[in-house]
Amino acid sequence: MSTIASTAPQQQPRHALRAPIDPTWANFVGLISAAALLFAFLFAPWYWGEVKYNGARLMSEVLVDRPYGQYTSAMIILIPLAALGTVLITLWGLNSPERGKLASFGTSLFGLIALFYFLDFYALQDNELIDQYVQTSSGFTIALVAAVVLLGQAVLLHPWINEGLFRLSETGSARLPAVPAWLIPYLFLAAPLALYVVWIIAPTIYTFYLSLTDWDGVSSPRYIGLKNYKDLFAHRSFTEALGNNVRWLAVFITVPTTLGLALALIFNTEMRGGKWYKVSFYSPLVLSGPVIALVWSWVYHPSKGLINPLLVDSGITSSPPGWLADRQIAIYCIIVAAAWRQVGYVMVLYLAGLKNIDPTLLDAGLVDGTNRWQLFRYIIFPLLAPVTTIIVIISIIDSLRAFDLVQIMTRGNQNTEVLANLMYMEAFNNYRMGYGGAIAVILFSISVVFVGLYLWRTLKDELEY
Amino acid sequence: MATVANLTRPGERAEQRRKLVFAAIKYGALTALTLLWLVPVFSSLITSFRTMDDISINGFWSIPSEVTLDKFQEAWKAARIRQYLLNSFIITIPSLAGMLFLASLTSYALARFRFRGNLFIYFMYVAGMMLPFQILLLPVFRLVNRLGLYDTYAALILIHTAFQLGFCTFVMRNFMRTVPGEILDAARVDGCGEFRIYWQIMLPLSLPSLAALATLEFTWVFNDFLWALILLQSDALRPVTAGLATLQGQYVTDWPLITAGALLATLPTVFVFVFLQRYFIQGLTLGSGK
Structure with missing residues (x-):
């Protein structure tokens, strides 16, 4: 400066x-x-x-x-x-x-x-x-x-x-003539905004129209009204996908959040080698979806994987579960792999939140003779509430976006269909683009509620100002 | 030290011992949990050094009968990881440059000017960053086909640049608002044009946020799978994420090869993570919108 x-x-x-x-x-x-x-x-x-x-x-x-x-x-x-x-x-x-x-x-x-x-x-x-x-x-x-x-x-x-x-x-x-002052910000905005409108805003709106057509990707779209939506609710695959998204969501807002918070609380105190522990937990964050999917597919492999041979050899069970091949538990296997990555993210956000807590508040609590649990329950956790809200919303949005792992690990078979994957399969595998568009619109409508919440939380201050 | 220890009362010594035991338990438990956490990573690393025959006959939980680098070599050349990685870089680097430049222009306008629609445009960018990709797939697929960009790098570069504008603008706009206005006003008084203020004052001051964004966005764009699946057809153009998915179909039962390929595919992002970790974490926390 x-x-x-x-x-x-x-x-x-x-x-x-x-x-x-x-x-x-x-x-x-x-x-x-x-x-x-x-x-x-x-x-x-x-x-x-x-x-x-x-x-x-x-x-x-x-x-x-x-x-x-x-x-x-x-x-x-x-x-x-x-x-x-x-x-x-x-x-x-x-x-x-x-x-x-x-x-x-x-x-x-x-x-x-x-x-x-x-x-x-x-x-x-x-x-x-x-x-x-x-x-x-x-x-x-x-x-x-x-x-x-x-x-x-x-x-x-x-x-x-x-x-x-x-x-x-x-x-x-x-x-x-000099550029008039009022025009200057618009000049800065013009190029990026044009790109953004053409590639993001306009397509978002256009999907709504496509969902009302019978477009197959080749011929031009023909308007068919709400037929796609009626079909959607009649098909089993859609309700299955919706159910799995709810399961995903339920696990995502509880397990990684709790585990991430616990880890953040542990690592927030000064400790020897703390950095290495932290790095280990958030390193899965840099792995791409396909890498995580492949590694975990191998972990779950029924005969040559990581878990089953261990179960059999150690004599715990002679007929171990089929994991991804088992319709009952396959979806949870995928969710575990996804949560494995999510925990590190949650931990990072909580650690940042903990850093912002005024240490004098904690000292005051300690002087008053509260024990550790009370300190967490009545001081730390309430102070973290804004972070928790953001994390829950992000987890929900992430669980609605879930696609990579399902696509690679099971392609949506074994009762693991989720909305994002169903949309992709219908539109780009079965060439029912209009039908896919309807799924996308439903997915969008669910997300919009939470995106709205997120916007409201992050931009509240701006509005007041 | 010894005198101090002698002066302490026996109760305190017991207290110290209790603390030591507690610390030992804490470290032991944490180490165990960390190792368990990383089991998938380590075990794939071990697998990639073995052969499928060895694993099929003896199982994973056995001493490897031979250790070999062949699978890495095979994945690199025969399974085309080399080419997929190159494609990933050709797609990621221009996208990164494009999104950072365009987002910094937007952020400067949004953070530093009062004009009609300022907050609305900002909302639009922030809302866009949380959208599920699925809502964009069909129209973007159609647009790309119309423009004759289907199955080219250009299509991926454009969509990544456009989509990530939302997040980059969100982070950078908030960062630029923290720069004290006096610096800019001083430049304005000296007759400096707005573009020069942006270029020679604002951008250098925003370098920390640019670094954080660049690190984070590199991993995100590099790790994208969905767009590559939708907008590309030729195997020759696939980035490494989509390439890996193809490998799985091709070498169904050759787990050492697949894990070797997956590890090679992760090297660039791991490299970024190891050396630029501080920025990576900074970006994540900035982006959570606290």
Whole structure:
């Protein structure tokens, strides 16, 4: 904070003495072309004709020796490297004028690196496949132009051009009207909001319409009224899924919450090695759904897994349960795996909540001679109430979102169907998209209650303000 | 020390001994619980070093007859984990850059300006972060097909960027509100444009929240499974989560291979977690909206 305050006035006298080279122009041009390079690489078709892939896909084909990889030079990996490098170095340069010049030279270097791919493509290599089957397309062209600009932007540092640009911007800003103050926040919001509306808000609303149609994913949707919803309540799979979601929810708001709170209370006190215990409990948080699903499927495997051989060998039982193969308990097996991850999350949130409790309150309690249980029951737990509410709401929302584990562990068989998985299966396996839409709407309607609660809890203060 | 011990009354010494026993029990119980907690992780690690024949014949609870790295090698190349991981990175890194940049723009506007619709737009972002994905699947699937982006990285990058905007905006907007206004006003008085204030003052000051978000979002986007399932078709493009699910179908009974693949798939997120744990936890607590 103090550095900003002190550098700002220092710059002005320097300006007055001699017009220094302003590297902002060069850096800015570099940043824009790097963005264009990356955009072309990821989104635009690199070739057309036989191989209509974009640059990113071609690169992955090269790197893992897949057939289409031979249609490009392996040097294609230089393109994203140069683009990312330029983005980083120009951002670094733009944030402080002293580094600008260096950043500009660095950008040129990256431009050269990117151009090496094109040089390699046109001159160095002699690949008949490329000569015969490949015609370059828009992505390739944009990338080539962007790479040339990257190399060339250092020219803007030359005193003559730099001064010219400075004058041009002076006259330009004098002629253009200033942006009115009320417009400024909307300018900041425009791009992200457009993306958000197109990809999140509009689809949410559009699902409601699709749920009233018989869309199958191929032909255009036809309006059929509430038929999907009537079918829904008549089908057994839907009530089964709803029941399992309720089970999931019931376990989720009790077991991980209690266990997480207990662990948080233990680890909140200073203890030797406490950090390692904590890490062990929240490490499952970084595992992806599929990894957890696979690991636990193996744990539950009836004959070669982890639990059953132990049960049989130790003589506890000769006919151990089938776990995921048993219709009665399969859903609970999945919930246990899910709760395994959830406990760490709950613990983290409670630990943060405990840190915010004023220690003088606890000391006061201890002086008054309360025992540990009373301290927890009458002081700590009430103070944690806001955290508990948030955790319960998050647990409910998470249990309604449950999908990965069910999809991988049982695909919804063995009486383990849940709404999220049922929706996916109906829409994308059976191509009953309209019907799937109706399930999504039901799921959404249940969630909305709790999302509303969550919003109300977190944003209460904002509203009062 | 010795004199102190001699001065204490016998009752206190018994008290000390009681404390020591209590501590021993506490540590013993905690260690046992922790080990039990991590059994799935450790046992899959052990499994991945063994062969299926060994496990089939002797069972898991036996001394391994041989220890081998073959399964890791097989998972890396033959089972294509190498390629799936590469795809995951190609999808995750641009999404991360996109969402952080766009969310920081939004947050600056929402945190620092008073204008009509400010609170409404903020509500919209916060509500969006809690939506069940299922409500978006069909229209996004349709949109992606219309745009000709089905089965491309671009589709996944766009949906991840858009969806995570909600959470990033929520965290960053609240962080930016804590920055004292005097700094910004001082810059404004010096004739600094709004974009420069955002870029050269606000963003550097928001680095802690950016770091926390980047760590957390990396794991989330990297671990996404559903969108990859919906928006991709070619095996060549699959990120590692969807790739693992395919492995399960392909190598149904080869558990050492599957666990080896799962462990390799987790390496990037574990790496992030180990080295950036502080930010990860910070992000989680910031995001709970206390």
